[in-house]
Amino acid sequence: MTESRPRVARTGSRPGHAGLPRLLAGLHSSGQVLSALDHERVHGPLPALRGGELIEMVQRSGLRGRGGADFPVGRKLRTVAAMGGSSRGGVSAVVVNGSETEPASSKDRLLFTALPHLVLDGALLAAYAVGAREVIVNVNESAEGSLRVLEGAIADRGDSRVPIRVVTGPDGYVAGEESAVIHRLNGGRPLPTFVPPRPFQRGYRGRPTLINNAETLAQIALIARFGDQWFRELGTSADPGSVLVTISGAVATPGVYELEFGTPIQDLLAAAGGLTERVQALLIGGYFGTWVEYSRAAQVRLARTDLRAMGATLGSGVVIALRASACGLTESARVVRYLAGESSGQCGPCVHGLAGISALFDALAGGTASERERLTLERWIAEVRGRGACHHPDGVARFAQSALQIFEEDVQEHRLGRCMARRVGVPVGAPSGSSAS
Ligand SMILES: Cc1cc2nc3c(=O)[nH]c(=O)nc-3n(C[C@H](O)[C@H](O)[C@H](O)COP(=O)(O)O)c2cc1C
Ligand code: SF4
Numbered sequence: 545m546t547e548s549r550p551r552v553a554r555t556g557s558r559p560g561h562a563g564l565p566r567l568l569a570g571l572h573s574s575g576q577v578l579s580a581l582d583h584e585r586v587h588g589p590l591p592a593l594r595g596g597e598l599i600e601m602v603q604r605s606g607l608r609g610r611g612g613a614d615f616p617v618g619r620k621l622r623t624v625a626a627m628g629g630s631s632r633g634g635v636s637a638v639v640v641n642g643s644e645t646e647p648a649s650s651k652d653r654l655l656f657t658a659l660p661h662l663v664l665d666g667a668l669l670a671a672y673a674v675g676a677r678e679v680i681v682n683v684n685e686s687a688e689g690s691l692r693v694l695e696g697a698i699a700d701r702g703d704s705r706v707p708i709r710v711v712t713g714p715d716g717y718v719a720g721e722e723s724a725v726i727h728r729l730n731g732g733r734p735l736p737t738f739v740p741p742r743p744f745q746r747g748y749r750g751r752p753t754l755i756n757n758a759e760t761l762a763q764i765a766l767i768a769r770f771g772d773q774w775f776r777e778l779g780t781s782a783d784p785g786s787v788l789v790t791i792s793g794a795v796a797t798p799g800v801y802e803l804e805f806g807t808p809i810q811d812l813l814a815a816a817g818g819l820t821e822r823v824q825a826l827l828i829g830g831y832f833g834t835w836v837e838y839s840r841a842a843q844v845r846l847a848r849t850d851l852r853a854m855g856a857t858l859g860s861g862v863v864i865a866l867r868a869s870a871c872g873l874t875e876s877a878r879v880v881r882y883l884a885g886e887s888s889g890q891c892g893p894c895v896h897g898l899a900g901i902s903a904l905f906d907a908l909a910g911g912t913a914s915e916r917e918r919l920t921l922e923r924w925i926a927e928v929r930g931r932g933a934c935h936h937p938d939g940v941a942r943f944a945q946s947a948l949q950i951f952e953e954d955v956q957e958h959r960l961g962r963c964m965a966r967r968v969g970v971p972v973g974a975p976s977g978s979s980a981s
Pocket of ligand 2: 735889892895931932934
């Protein structure tokens with residue numbers, strides 16, 4: 545992987561005022577970690593908030609989770625606090641979901657390796673707000689850099705009212721699903737469990753648990769300091785604030801960018817140095833995401849309403865530009881094969897359905913699938929939706945369905961033995977701009 549520095553789309557404003565960078569303020573150009581002292585110089589001290597003050601602020605801010613499910617964060621905080629209040633033993637922990645199992649994403653690793661105190665601040669503030677006994681930061685075994693920096697940052701901060709520790713979990717796409725993270729913390733294998741109960745009901749140590757994505761908690765650290773009105777100064781009324789987006793594929797400077805919601809997709813690509821060649825489609829939302837024709841995507845903004853109109857969501861904040869000279873069908877078959885192999889093997893429709901879908905995708909890409917098999921593929925995609933204990937099959941179905949639509953013409957070309965791709969690279973792989981280890 546080549547190194548490229550994360551960048552921001554708009555710079556020059558101090559944090560605490562409208563403008564960007566917010567999350568990425570203070571980021572060293574070398575990617576060097578921001579010390580506790582420097583972090584405080586950039587953002588100010590950790591605010592002391594009373595009782596439910598933080599929860600109300602977060603609710604008013606309209607912040608939504610950045611781990612992919614897009615859930616309202618204030619509502620989750622309120623629910624966990626209430627569950628803790630009514631259960632013996634209270635809330636066991638705030639778990640930072642830093643698994644970042646999406647291969648095309650590197651935003652959480654960037655936060656951990658360069659700006660760890662922002663995430664730790666947010667986790668602590670959330671722990672105080674919901675009455676949690678400890679903070680547990682969960683990172684992947686392979687993210688050695690994140691682990692090392694986080695341990696150093698925790699030591700650097702000194703004591704806090706609530707203890708913080710870092711744990712590592714295995715790599716693997718479904719290991720980052722929240723019930724899998726909790727199951728592993730409880731001593732089990734890192735496999736999703738059937739819900740309910742959900743972590744907010746019965747999570748770590750069998751008690752109510754708050755689990756949030758690392759970026760979500762970093763956003764909380766800023767809202768607590770500067771307020772919900774400040775948060776809403778960027779973005780749109782429906783999608784307030786800024787978001788970290790990992791941009792890769794056919795762009796000049798792939799990497800992690802902080803953008804405000806409502807940014808035109810054209811500007812998003814320009815922030816990543818612009819397109820390096822003609823592009824046929826964008827994959828929005830990562831491996832659980834949606835292919836959108838470039839001509840359509842280029843007309844819209846980075847906003848839930850705009851993306852939803854094209855059947856897409858931002859997921860965990862991933863945009864990949866697929867060059868015109870690559871084969872979308874072959875790339876999609878590769879992603880589906882990877883995702884099918886990542887099934888945790890617990891639910892029949894997921895295990896067998898995804899394996900079948902992957903085999904038919906391979907046949908489509910190989911030009912050997914009949915029209916009947918293509919129709920079967922569509923039926924299987926529809927049938928696996930909602931049939932798993934977790935949303936893994938739903939994510940695969942969304943990706944596969946969009947690939948069938950966008951690359952429809954390629955299916956016919958492949959049958960005729962004509963793959964139009966001049967160069968089949970790996971545009972749908974891990975971004976070369978990943979700056980974190
Ligand atoms: C298969 C699968 C994998 C997931 N992997 C991650 C992950 O690596 N990191 C993450 O934060 N959320 C992941 N999620 C989403 C989590 O289950 C959960 O929604 C999220 O951690 C909640 O945090 P948020 O509300 O702050 O977004 C995954 C979900 C699924 C279905
Ligand atoms: S749906 Fe798939 S990944 Fe999710 S628990 Fe069932 S088998 Fe595992």
